Amino acid sequence: MTDTVDALLRAQAERHPDTEAVVDPAERITRRELDAATRELGAAFVASGIAKGTRVGLLMPNGVEWARTALALMRIGAVLVPLSTLLTPPELSAQLRTASVQHLIAVEEFRGHRYLDRLDADLPALSTVWTTDQITGLRPGPGTAAVSDAMSRGVRAADPMAILFTSGSSGPPKGVIHSHGNAIGAVRSGLDARCIDDRTRLYLPMPFFWVGGFGGGLLSALVAGAILVTEAVRQPDSTLRLLTAERVTLFRGWPDQAEALARHLPASGVELNLRPGSLEALLPPNLRARPGARANLFGMTESFGPYCGHPADTDMPETAWGSCGTPFDGMQVRITDPGTGEELPAGATGMIQIRGPHLMRGICRRTREDVFTPDGFYPTGDLGHLDSDGFLFYHGRCDDMFKVRGATVYPAEVEQALRTVDGVRAASVTNLPGPEGNRVGAAVVCDASLTVDVLRRAAREVLSSFKVPSVWALLPDEAAIPRGATGKVDTARLRELLQD
Structure with a gap:
């Protein structure tokens, strides 16, 4: 079983050596070339003092270079710490400190951000900072190629592979530790649901520093033998031309x-050749499913991406429409009372807990007892219910749930209802505390023709009166929805937006 990065790279290079592995607008690399390049760079890292277990931060935009550098580190047993290009200097220093990063590889500048100019001097674990230009100049020393190769073959599935940062709507980011085996197993278990195989030319706009891009993009392509097409900067016209030029067949990501x-x-004048399983907005009408018929694949950084789903090109049973599908092989899901932890029956809403071999190994600076229940489940903080057939329905976050006049409101339910209104492209909902209790607030990205009165009337058709937003913000595009460094909606800033 190819359950380490080194084994995956060797297997793909042997199976289809001349097939491309990763493509960006400026560079492309075949599987044979990727295997050779990562072996050489891995040996150079060994010569520079990086060993098995060494924690190395990587801060650069998507591209062949990110893939080559990250895979070289992981195959020699170093622990990769992908870092967001959206981080401010204090956020970057905090993550380097949390993960005890020993070496940092970073671009000097990207899209106006200069990451190294204001790096905190108080980082006791950090010994080396390399720019990407300096990495290009690294070379193996005498005998290090053999040592590096032996190190790569000595990596085991249980060894730590990466630390990925995630956070909820508030609180400091968490450094989530994944092993080679649990991460690769998680990717493999979700390939069918994401419709990725060795004939796929995959484009996924998520950055590699998030699990969606890293697991759903780079490692999914490596495990399945697919071709990954990526780019550092996304612009509608250039992205559409790239999709056409590279004959992309599958577009995954956020709706x-x-x-x-x-x-x-x-x-644009371009014609796409996407197949079912791609996000539906880019499919021709005859290939789109009916609303709610396809699963909303559901997961988190702690599970290394989706742990629940259904083939993205196949309708679910009608009783399951609107659900996230069923748990993938190897993953157990149970619903518990948020207060007592007792397991709840089918149909009851409570906290989602998950357990299985694809789950993270732990969280930086936290004990196992702090993270898992005594019987090994991880309390996700998400709310949901399982129906009698095992389909999971998501109801938002435990800390997002709130009461209006004594009745419970789940923001995710209101958001889903608003997205069914013609002309609405995105919606984010939260509570607005006040002297008379909570009000429901909604920030809606919609066509200019829609008004608050129209949205309110449409919401009343599908929601109980206490769930209908009383405070609205109509936004021109998705960029206006405030998000944190991990891409999740920043609830505190959303409330500020709605109270302006």
Whole structure:
């Protein structure tokens, strides 16, 4: 079983050596070339003092270079710490400190951010900072190629592979530790649901520093033998040209990313060749499913991406419409009372807990007892229910749930209802505390023709009166929704937006 990065690289290079592995607008690399390049760079890292277990931060945009550097580190047993290009200097220093990063590889500048100019001097674990230009100049020393190769073959599935940062709507980011075996197993278990195989030319706009891009993009392509097409900077016109030029067959990611591209498609003059399983906004009408018929694949950084789903090109049973599908092989899901931890029956809403071999190994600076229940489940903080057939329905976050006049409101339920209104492209909902209790607030990205009165009337058709937002913000595009460094909606800033 190819359950380490080194084994995956060797297997793909032997199976289809001349097939491309990763493509960006400036560079492309075959599987044979990727295997050779990562072996050489891995040996150079060994010569520079990086060993098995060494924690190495990587801060650069998507591209062949990110893939080559990250895979070289992981195959020699170093622990990769992907870092967001959206981080401010204090946020970057905090993550380097939390993960005890010993070496940092970073671009000097990207999209106006200069990451190294204000790096905190108080980082006791950090010994070396390399720019990407300096990495290009690293060379193996005498005998290090053999040592590096032996180190790579000595990596085991149980060894730590990466530390990924994630956070909820508030609180400091968490450094989530994944092993080679649990991460690769998680990717493999979700390939069918994401419709990725060795014939796929995959484009996924998520950055590699998040689990969606790292696991759903880079490692998914490596495990399945697919070709990954990526780019550092996304612009509608250039992205559409890239999708066409590289004959992309599958577009995965966030729905609003596809919707933004779809608005530019008619005037672009390009024709896409996407197959079912792609995000539907970019598919022709005859290939789209009925609303709610396809699963909303569901997961988190702690599970290394989706742990629940259904083939993205296949309708679920009608009783399961609107659900996230069923747990993948190897993953157990149970619903518990948020207060007592007792397991709840089918149909009851409570906290989602998960357990299985694809789950993270732990969280930086936290004990296992702090993270898992005594019987090994991870309390996700998400709310949901399982129906009698085992389909999981998501109801938002435990810390997002709030009461209005004594009745419970789940923001995710209100958001889903608003997205069914024609002309609404995205919606984010939260509570607005006040002297008379909570009010429901909604920030809605919609067509200019929609008004608050129209949205309110439509919401009343599908929601109980206490769930209908009383405070609205109509936004022109998805970029206006405030998000944190991990891409999740920043609830505190959302409340500020709605109270302006």
